[in-house]
Amino acid sequence: xxxxxxxxxxxxxxxxxSRSKLEGSxxxxxxxxxxxxxxxxxxxxxxxxxxxxxSLEMAHKAVASTEGQQVxxxxxxxxxxxxxxEEALGFLExxxxxxxxxxxxxxxxxxxxxxxxxxxxxxxxxxNQSEGPNSALVTIIEAWDFA
Amino acid sequence: MNMVVxxxxxxxxxxxxxxxxxxxxxxxxxxxxxxxGFGAYASSGGKDRGALGEDNILKFAGEAGFDTQKLKADxxxxxxxxxxxxxxxxxxxxxxNGTPAFFINGKHIGGGIxxxxxxxxxxxxxxxxxxxxxxxGEYYEKEIMGKGVxxxxxxxxxxxxx
Numbered sequence: 001x002x003x004x005x006x007x008x009x010x011x012x013x014x015x016x017x018s019r020s021k022l023e024g025s026x027x028x029x030x031x032x033x034x035x036x037x038x039x040x041x042x043x044x045x046x047x048x049x050x051x052x053x054x055s056l057e058m059a060h061k062a063v064a065s066t067e068g069q070q071v072x073x074x075x076x077x078x079x080x081x082x083x084x085x086e087e088a089l090g091f092l093e094x095x096x097x098x099x100x101x102x103x104x105x106x107x108x109x110x111x112x113x114x115x116x117x118x119x120x121x122x123x124x125x126x127x128n129q130s131e132g133p134n135s136a137l138v139t140i141i142e143a144w145d146f147a
Numbered sequence: 148m149n150m151v152v153x154x155x156x157x158x159x160x161x162x163x164x165x166x167x168x169x170x171x172x173x174x175x176x177x178x179x180x181x182x183x184g185f186g187a188y189a190s191s192g193g194k195d196r197g198a199l200g201e202d203n204i205l206k207f208a209g210e211a212g213f214d215t216q217k218l219k220a221d222x223x224x225x226x227x228x229x230x231x232x233x234x235x236x237x238x239x240x241x242x243x244n245g246t247p248a249f250f251i252n253g254k255h256i257g258g259g260i261x262x263x264x265x266x267x268x269x270x271x272x273x274x275x276x277x278x279x280x281x282x283x284g285e286y287y288e289k290e291i292m293g294k295g296v297x298x299x300x301x302x303x304x305x306x307x308x309x
Contacts, residue, residue, distance in 0.1 A: 107302040114305060116253035117241050118295030121287070123233050124148055128168035135283035137276035138269055139291070143150035143238050143248040146157035146164075146185055146199070 149234040150246050156199050158231075159222070160184060163204050165230045166221035170214060183207040242299040252276065253291045 111117070119141050124130060149161045160180055167176030184207065187198035197203060201219075209215045221227055238248075241255065249256040252272040256265075281289050 104303060108304075110302050111242070111255040111257070112300045112302050112305045113254075115255070115300045116291060116295035117250055117255055117299075118253060118292045118297050119148075119241060119250050120237055120292070121148070123230065123237075127165060127173075127230055128171055129148075129164065129173045131174045133283075137283045137286050138252050138272050139250075139287045140269070141148055141250040143148050143234075143243050143246055145150050145152040145246040146160040146180060147153040147188075 148238055149231045150238055150243060150248070151231060151235060152246055156196060159201050160199055160204065161231050162222040162227045163201075163208070163218065165227035166218045166224075167208075167213065169221050170217065172211075172213060175211060176208070176213070179207055179211050180204065240298045252287075253295045 121130070121139070121141060125134075149164065151158055151161055164173060164176055164180070167173050184199055184203060187203070188195055191198065201222075205215050205219060208218055241250075243257075245258070247259060251265075251268050252275070254268060254272065256268070276283075276286050276290070279286065279290060
């Protein structure tokens with residue numbers, strides 16, 4: 001118990017003897033030459049802080065300006081790329097439309113592969129213009145010319 | 148079927164093919180004409196147009212045992228001229244405008260194709276016909292004329308599959 005009481009006493013004494021540096025400045029500097037020195041130190045520290053802040057602000061502005069320009073350049077490049085792609089796409093669409101039109105025209109001329117065309121051969125058969133047995137399962141019609 | 152692409156040179160030859168049919172010798176006539184008519188014409192480099200004409204046809208037909216008098220009369224008859232017109236009108240419905248052209252059980256082949264491709268189509272059509280159960284004598288009339296399209300149909304106009 002004695003030892004605890006001694007530690008508590010020492011702590012109390014420490015609190016009473018030390019003063020905060022801020023305490024002096026807020027009380028209007030009513031102290032002696034020690035307080036004045038403290039104020040000057042604080043003022044110097046504040047000036048230092050302000051100086052560093054100003055430097056930081058300037059550095060930040062410089063960085064922000066450079067980054068902004070970089071972003072603007074990048075956006076410009078992307079936009080230019082998009083314009084080129086738009087042009088290329090437009091060209092491809094036009095080429096596709098032309099190709100499709102040609103294909104449609106060609107398909108309109110070509111016989112349907114899947115169609116079964118019923119060509120009447122009854123008159124040719126009646127005129128004996130045929131070859132092979134009538135019982136054949138496959139009939140080949142030939143359109144021929146003699147030249 | 149008769150498809151006269153060059154009427155100025157071979158109209159007569161077509162009429163004689165009709166006349167040959169009336170003697171039951173259509174195929175013999177075709178083969179003989181190719182050899183002694185068109186063959187002679189081609190050998191001359193296209194100069195000997197007489198090889199395609201009536202006199203030469205009657206000459207080689209006589210040598211081949213045709214009744215040339217009847218052949219000449221039939222070839223120049225209205226019936227044979229009409230026969231050729233009928234073929235051309237029928238083929239025109241399917242937009243056949245060049246030779247050779249073929250229809251293999253209704254499948255249109257325009258122009259010459261490799262022999263293997265030709266055989267493949269014949270085999271495919273034969274397999275379909277065999278599976279149909281319809282006899283050969285009735286197959287063309289029932290399956291091709293009965294179910295096929297009676298005029299040209301393009302790839303573009305092909306009915307859409309459901």
